[in-house]
Amino acid sequence: MPNSPIPGAVCDETEHRPHTHIKRADGIIQDTATLFSALGDIERLRLMELLFDGPHCVSELAEETQSSMSLISQRLKILNQAKLLKRERKGKHIYYSLADKHIVDLLSNAFEHADEIDE
Amino acid sequence: MPNSPIPGAVCDETEHRPHTHIKRADGIIQDTATLFSALGDIERLRLMELLFDGPHCVSELAEETQSSMSLISQRLKILNQAKLLKRERKGKHIYYSLADKHIVDLLSNAFEHADEIDE
DNA sequence: TAAACACTTTAACAAACATTAAACTGTTTA
DNA sequence: TAAACAGTTTAATGTTTGTTAAAGTGTTTA
Numbered sequence: 001m002p003n004s005p006i007p008g009a010v011c012d013e014t015e016h017r018p019h020t021h022i023k024r025a026d027g028i029i030q031d032t033a034t035l036f037s038a039l040g041d042i043e044r045l046r047l048m049e050l051l052f053d054g055p056h057c058v059s060e061l062a063e064e065t066q067s068s069m070s071l072i073s074q075r076l077k078i079l080n081q082a083k084l085l086k087r088e089r090k091g092k093h094i095y096y097s098l099a100d101k102h103i104v105d106l107l108s109n110a111f112e113h114a115d116e117i118d119e
Numbered sequence: 120m121p122n123s124p125i126p127g128a129v130c131d132e133t134e135h136r137p138h139t140h141i142k143r144a145d146g147i148i149q150d151t152a153t154l155f156s157a158l159g160d161i162e163r164l165r166l167m168e169l170l171f172d173g174p175h176c177v178s179e180l181a182e183e184t185q186s187s188m189s190l191i192s193q194r195l196k197i198l199n200q201a202k203l204l205k206r207e208r209k210g211k212h213i214y215y216s217l218a219d220k221h222i223v224d225l226l227s228n229a230f231e232h233a234d235e236i237d238e
Numbered sequence: 239t240a241a242a243c244a245c246t247t248t249a250a251c252a253a254a255c256a257t258t259a260a261a262c263t264g265t266t267t268a
Numbered sequence: 269t270a271a272a273c274a275g276t277t278t279a280a281t282g283t284t285t286g287t288t289a290a291a292g293t294g295t296t297t298a
Contacts, residue, residue, distance in 0.1 A: 016179045021172050024230060029168065030161055031233040037159030041286080042152040049148065053140050058245060060135045071287070073246055083236050092244050092295060102232040109228065111143060113221040114150040117202050160256080177275055190257070192276055211265060211274050 031083075038082035039110075043067075044075045048084070048098070048107060055088075055097035150202075157201035158229075162186075163194045167203070167217070167226060174207075174216035 039045055047061055056064075062072045076096055079085050084103055088095045098104055158164055166180055175183075181191045195215055198204050203222055207214045217223055 016182055019169070019172055019175070019179075019183070021169060021183075024168060024234075028230060028233045028237065029164055031237070032229050033159055033161040033164045035159075035229060035233060036155045036164070040152055040154075040156030040159040042149055043286085045148055045152045045155070049143060050138070050140060053138055056138070059243095060138075063135055064138070064140075068288085069245060070247085070289080073244095074286080077246080089295085092297095094245065099236075100232075102228060102235070106225065106228050106232070109221060109225050110151050110154060111147060113219075113225070114147045114154060116221070117218075118147065118150070162256085178273095187258080188275060189259080189277085192274095193256085196276080208265090211267095213275065 035082045035084065038078050038084060039107075041075075044079055047072070047075055047079065051085070051096060051098050052104070052107060055095045057093040057095050059093070061096075154201045154203065157197050157203060158226075160194075163198055166191070166194055166198065170204070170215060170217050171223070171226060174214045176212040176214050178212070180215075 039048065043065075046065060050056055050061060050064060058069055058072050058076065061067075061076075062069045065072070076085065080087060080096070084099050086097050086099050088097075098107075158167065162184070165184060169175055169180060169183060177188055177191050177195065180186075180195075181188045184191070195204065199206060199215070203218050205216050205218050207216075217226075
């Protein structure tokens, strides 16, 4: 038996079997990494959690998280650049909210996962 | 009209309206941030993309990404600590694969989102 | 139009992170 | 049991990141 049977991934003793891969475009992978990276900070994730319950302006978020507006603004900038948020000015205030349903689902899914494997 | 009507989030001129929030446990938020943070690096995300198509051992991943085994091992460690992977030794080799369907869904969803907003 | 308000940007700095190279651990084969 | 193989860990280094404080922008009210 020169080489082992089917299974998608088995190392031959001397060389590896080629796998069939769905190769995504580099830009997509980079954008996705940027998205995850933006969510990968506990303070920014807390902002997302607040925005989960509806739009907020910067000063509301600052108040609710006991942080300076400067800090909130910088965190929102990172989330916004990762295309996770919508922005809308209303008079003096600028309201932020989750970009779309994809983002809502992504967050729900991740929180749910963390909750389940909470050994 | 002393204060404006319903909408979940409107700043009063002088003070903010309390919002009703679904507050998740701190541990859940922290675990979720760790998960996102692990995925928030393009090289680790590439590993996840490869594992999307089935289990791989460390040397296969090293070969397919043109990286040293040491580097792959360290990247896998971070993904594994974030509970994104399963690990199984078979003889000389250690096979890694995606932890569960949640993770598969999370990745699909994120890639899809990145693909859609690809203006 | 000047002052106040809401928010953003910049620069400086400390803390966290990714990579390299080398030493180390565990499993298998000779 | 010794050598080879597959993978992990450690320490050192340079880079990136998050925070603070201060200056700057745009909108609204007096």
